[in-house]
Amino acid sequence: MDSKKIKTSLYKVAFLGLILSIIVLYIGILIGNYYDEAKYNARKGSLYTKAEAYKIQIQRQIDADIQALYSVSNFFTKIDFNNLDDLYKNLYKANKQNHFMVMFAINKDGIGVKSLINKDEFINVNINDIQEEIQKINNKSxxxxxxxxxxFYSDTVNGYVVALSVPVYDEDEVCGTIIAYDTIDQFNSTLSVSIKTDDQEDYVNMIDSSGNFIVRSKDRLYSGNSDSIYNMDLKILNEWEVKEALSNGEDYYSLFDLDGIQYAIYFKALDYDDWYIYLINETEYKNLYMVKFSNITKIIFGFIIAIIIFFTLIIRYILEKNYKVLTxxxxxxxLTGAYKSNKFREICEEAxxxxxxxxxxxxxxxxxxxINNIFGEKWSDEFLIYIKAxxxxxxxxxxxFCRDGSDQFFIxxxxxxxxxxxxxxxxxKDEIKEFLNIKNQSYDIGIYGGICSYIDLENxxxxxxxxxxxxxxxMKEEKNKGFIFYDESVFKKRYRQNFIENNMQFALDNNEFKMFLQPKVDLKTNKISSAEVLVRWIRNDGTTIYPNEFIPLFEQNGFCEKLDMYMFEEACRKLKELRDKGVKDISISINQSKLLxxxxxxxxRISSITEKYGVPNSMIILEIIEGLTIDNFEKFNRxxxxxxxxxxxxxMDDFGSGYSAFNTLSRLEIDELKIDRDFLIKMENDKEKQKxxxxxxxxxxKKLNITTVIEGVENKELLxxxxxxxxxxxxxxYFSKPLSEEDFDNKYIK
Structure with missing residues (x-):
């Protein structure tokens, strides 16, 4: 072999070594980046798990307290809430059996008694004299x-507390409430129980969505007396990101360095109110050897390959060793050892x-x-294992069979x-219910399900x-009827729902949703003063789909928002048409969904539509269902x-159809109250009471300057x-059924 060939071969070897080194270097960088990302996600997952565990501890405490109050409320169902002496004696007995510092029993008129733990002292209370926080939860209950x-701060216990309340029923009617205090120290005690998944120390706190501390860790990075995470001298947060996450009710995770040590921070939203678990945990940060590969070319190629082969063999060994565990x-x-749903699906599809x-x-x-709340998690786990057996x-x-979710099984x-x-x-079913006999419990377990056979399939x-x-x-449609077979009638119902969902957009695009109008009559002048917009789905083939078929479905799938906006524009178009004809004294009422x-x-959005048609906003009445108002009075009124x-x-539409109350009405800034037709229907049975x-x-x-409208006037006697x-x-x-635009114009627009 001449020198030229030798030189060429050396060049080839050198080039190949260079290429292999570059490939290994590239792979090493990729692995290093992957490792960093995996480490970041693992730390995030670890903190999430811890925060979730702390959240569960807090929520179990609250659930237990609520259940304790419900147990007390059940005891009070047969007690006369107007007899304060008797009420206090029973409340004192109940309080001795619980950990609450203070308990109240208050009747629906706002009068009641107060009991302090370990003090047999009769205290008469009036809800109007109690702190505002207590009044708010009393109204809800x-x-x-x-x-x-x-x-809030309680002078009675000389500390910060959280109050809980539950309703007390007499027959099916709320006759009063039971209220109790939990001290913030109890939450502190709950959070002080360390949840260890590593060797690092947890700094665990509770805050509200505004960043104010509710519970502070005794061990803390910042020792100053700060009442908020935003006014600590120690600046460790990106305040803009944190405020945005908390205001949206979202979890938040981040890393920060302090005195050469890296920490991870996690905000976990609780299910109650607007509280958060605020968790800090020390984490390690070390540059991996993969990050320092700048001198990799100085290491001989064979050693690199040996390292790669060595780690490949190690990884293969670990994977083979843990294959059964991973499976x-x-x-x-x-928990139970039953199949998971993914394996169950594979087996069934193959069979x-x-x-x-x-x-x-x-x-x-x-x-x-x-059941889980009553008997406890251990009891519930044993029950699920028993079902598997x-x-x-x-x-x-x-x-x-498989277990899918907490208590759902497929066979x-x-x-x-x-x-x-x-x-x-x-x-x-009978064998599952035997578990209660085994545990010597009298609770009646309800089991419901759905059954579908291959022969019943359409597709x-x-x-x-x-x-x-x-x-x-x-199973979901008929959950109160035990076990039900899927059959033709169910198929027709599903088919109808699928037909509606598959055609709803087409119907909207092709103007199949028609506006009908029903007059509202001014009883002083006996003339029409307003017209309510109602929707009918009249297909191009002339068939009609009525609101009771499609409205509930649209509320579930969110399409009601599109339909509401369409009908709002139709109402504005009609209002402009009436005004162009010189009719300027008839306003338009239109229903608005919660989603919109x-x-x-x-x-x-609605203002832009009224501007488009040049109609005054004052001639538009937006009808809101009663249930929408009571979710959040402050947000509603804003x-x-x-x-x-x-x-x-x-x-406010359909007042009286839900859980209406006079104090609810007094808190709403509405202009008009539509009283549900159910009041007039019930007059047949009890006219004097309804009156x-x-x-x-x-x-x-009238005292609140709210105009009243009664629905369902069917005859002269009711009028x-x-x-x-x-x-x-x-x-x-009595005045008119809902009319098409043409019929409405013919009857009322001269």
């Missing part, structure tokens, strides 16, 4: 809800390729969350005979998915204030009746 206050994690439920005589049964435990015992060869049963399936399902292209979807659909009403750009500034009027209620509502509305009550306006079939 009078509406049938449990409630929790913000943190178990992927395919088997950690259905060769045999079609199968059915899928989906079932749930009714009120499992309540029952299913093991009652499934044959080539039959399978793949080799049968399409309904009698046989129900016999076996009943046996499974057999993906049988497993279709069978499971159908079983889940019928609380959008940030809602007012701008939106109303903005609408009023734009000139719009607001009406008293209606009179009270109308009188209160005379509401006239005597002093109602302002009426609406109903």
């Amino acid at each position: 009078l509406n049938g809800e449990w409630a929790m206050s913000d943190v 178990n994690l992927a395919y088997y439920d950690e 259905l390729k060769t045999n079609k005589d199968y059915s899928i049964i989906a079932f749930n435990i009714k009120g499992f969350k309540f 029952v299913l093991d015992k009652n499934t044959n060869k080539n039959e399978y 793949f049963m080799k049968s399409i005979d309904k009698n046989e399936i129900m016999t076996r399902v009943d046996k499974i 057999k292209e993906n049988p497993y998915k279709s069978m499971l979807d159908n079983a889940l659909f019928i 009403f609380y959008r940030a750009d809602y007012i701008e 939106t109303i204030d903005k609408l009023h500034k734009k000139g719009f009027r607001v009406s 008293i209620i209606l009179e009270s509502i109308i009188l209160l509305a 005379d009746f509401i006239n005597r009550l002093g109602c302002d306006m009426a609406q109903g079939y």
Whole structure:
């Protein structure tokens, strides 16, 4: 071999070595970057797990306190809330059996008693004299809800507290409330129980969404007396990012360095109020050897290859060694040992390729969350493990089951005979309920489910998915009826819903949603003063789909927002048409959904439409359903204030159909109150009682300068009746049914 060939070969070897070194260097950089990202995500996951655990501890404490109060409220159902002596004796007994520092029992008139722990001292209270935080939660509980206050300072216990309240029922009516204090020290005690997943120390706090401390860790990075995360001398936060995350109710994670040490910080939103777990944990930060590969070319190629081969062999060894563990994690439920849904799907899809005589049964435990709260997590876990054992015992060869979610199970049963399936399902049900006898408990476990067989499928292209979807659909639709088979009637219902959803956009684009108008009559002048916009879906082939079919579905899938905006524009178009004809004394009322009403750009959107048609906002009445108002009075009234500034009027629709209360009405800044037709319907059974209620509502509305409208006026007798009550306006079939635009114009527009 001559020198030229030798030189060429050396060049080739050198070039190959260079290329391999570059490849290894590139791979090393990629691995280093991947490792950094994985380390970042692992630390984030670790803090998330810890924060979630602290969150669970706090929420378990609150759940336990709420359950304790409900237990007390059950004891008070047969106690006369107007007898304060008797009320206090029972409250004192109840308080001795709980950890609450202070308890109240208050009747629906706002009068009650107060009990201090370990003090047998009768204290009479009036809700109007108690702190505002207590009044707020008392009002919520009078509406049938449990409630929790913000943190406030209590002179009684000389410290910061959180108050909880639950309703007390007499028959089906709320007769009063039970209220108790939890001290902030109890939350501090709960958070002081360390949750260790590594050797690092946790700095765990509780704050509200404004950054104010509720509970501060005894061990802290910043020792100053700060009441907010934003006014500490120690600046470790990107305040803009944190404020944006907290205001949106989002979790937040970040890293920061302090005195040469790296820390991770995590904000975890709680399910109650606007509280957060605020967790800081020390983390290590070391530059990996992969990051220092700048001198990699100085290391001989063979050593690099040896390192790569060595680590490849190590990784392969680890993977082979842990293959079984990884398989178990992927395919088997950690608690019960049952299949997970992904493995269950694989098995079922494979079995259905060769045999079609199968059915899928989906079932749930009714009120499992309540069971978990009552009997505890350990009891619930044992129950789930017991269910798995029952299913093991009652499934044959080539039959399978899985646990999906907390209390949902699927069974793949080799049968399409309904009698046989129900016999076996009943046996499974009975054996599951035996768990209560084993545990010596008297609670009645409810089990409900849906069943779909292969032979009942309309679409057999993906049988497993279709069978499971159908079983889940019928389980959710008929959850109060035990176990139900998917059949033709259910198919028709689903088909109708699918038809509506598949055609709703087409119908909107092609003007199939028609505006109908029903007059509202001024009872002083007996003339039409307003018209309510109602929607009818009249297809191009002349068939009609009525609102009770599509409105609930649109509220679920969010399409109601598009339809509301379309109908709002139709209303403005009609109002312009009337004004162009010289009719300027008829306003238009139009319903607004919750989804649309609380959008940030809602007012701008409707204002742009009224500007487009040149109609005055004062001639538009926005009708809001009662349930929308009570979710958040302050937010609702803020939106109303903005609408009023734009000139719009607001009406609360269907008042009396839900949990209406006079104090609710007094807190709303509305212009009009539409009283539900149910009041007039109930007059057939108890006219005098309904009269008293209606009179009270109308009188209160007048004092609040709110116009009243009664719906459902069907005859002259009802008209005379509401006239005597002093109602302002009426609406109903006595005057007119909802009319098409043409019929409305012919009847009312001369």
